[in-house]
Amino acid sequence: MQLIYAAASPFARKTRVVASETGLTSRLGLIETTVLPVDVNERVNAVNPLGKIPVLLTDDGEALYDSRVICEYLDSLHDKPRLFPADPGRRWRTLRLAALADGVMEAAVLTRYERAARPAERQWDEWVDGQLAKVRRGLASLEVSTDLLNEPLDIAQIGVACALGYLDFRFAELNWRHESPKLAAFNEQFADRDSMRSTAPV
């Protein structure tokens, strides 16, 4: 299998962490690239018409996306406990939390596009404010539900940790730990995993 990814992408990082945690790293070739909605990346477009990463090229010759589909696919390839729990009691809560983490990443990435890619005179403060409000409310919600981020390891913990890692990488000025001490404690422990250390953006 080969994963087309960008080192800075929290969505791609999720898939790499899943591969690491499930013992699949040695079966996964890595192809690094970068994408931006206003640029054309023919290599990515050829396998994902949306022009987004990550894309997983499977051994069967299929191109899989988006990150959620790739994570669930990888989770079907190993014999350890599932990261996407099958038990309904845990499954929906876990998928909801993972969707929250994805939404925080999405709002942060849209903010990054606004500030770093768009010409200054075309930037709109209300858009940034609206997206960062999603991030802040998301963190506040996670702060009061850190008890849901306990072991056993699942896709929600991985998603939350990748979202927090992206905030540290691109939005250090948010100083998110200040209002989220429980989440900070979760993150300090989780970020120390090999899977997280080996995929940290630099």
Added chain:
Amino acid sequence: MQLIYAAASPFARKTRVVASETGLTSRLGLIETTVLPVDVNERVNAVNPLGKIPVLLTDDGEALYDSRVICEYLDSLHDKPRLFPADPGRRWRTLRLAALADGVMEAAVLTRYERAARPAERQWDEWVDGQLAKVRRGLASLEVSTDLLNEPLDIAQIGVACALGYLDFRFAELNWRHESPKLAAFNEQFADRDSMRSTAPV
């Protein structure tokens, strides 16, 4: 159960079509609202920190999101054939197609935000061009894979039909049928289902 939705949202429409196709409509109360990233919707924020719809309030008192999680949850509540196929031979292909449909919707909705919500002097043509290129490449990819949109009914067909319905609703000028005759034929038949007729945006 109660679904918080917006009539214009293709993501919310997916969940309503799934409820209809799986015989769950009578169990699903509907709460209509509207959201915009630059506005504050306290009712939605209270149940989804991301401030997005759809949100499903389950009979157990949980709030589920996003649309993909809601669709899969609803699909676990009925005894008909599953819309999310369990067989690996179909599952990953179906989820990939459903993700493509979601990505087309996402790009179209971002274009709509750019054009309809953002002040004219803050709009950036390259952004719109980049997002509409995702839509066009997505449609071109679907056009050559309409054989994957055959029965039995699954979440990919529903997603594609909702994406096309949104393009008709907000982007009639794209005239997508012109370059996508096979997709147009698929859509003409699919849009005639009760589930699609009863959820069409007006």
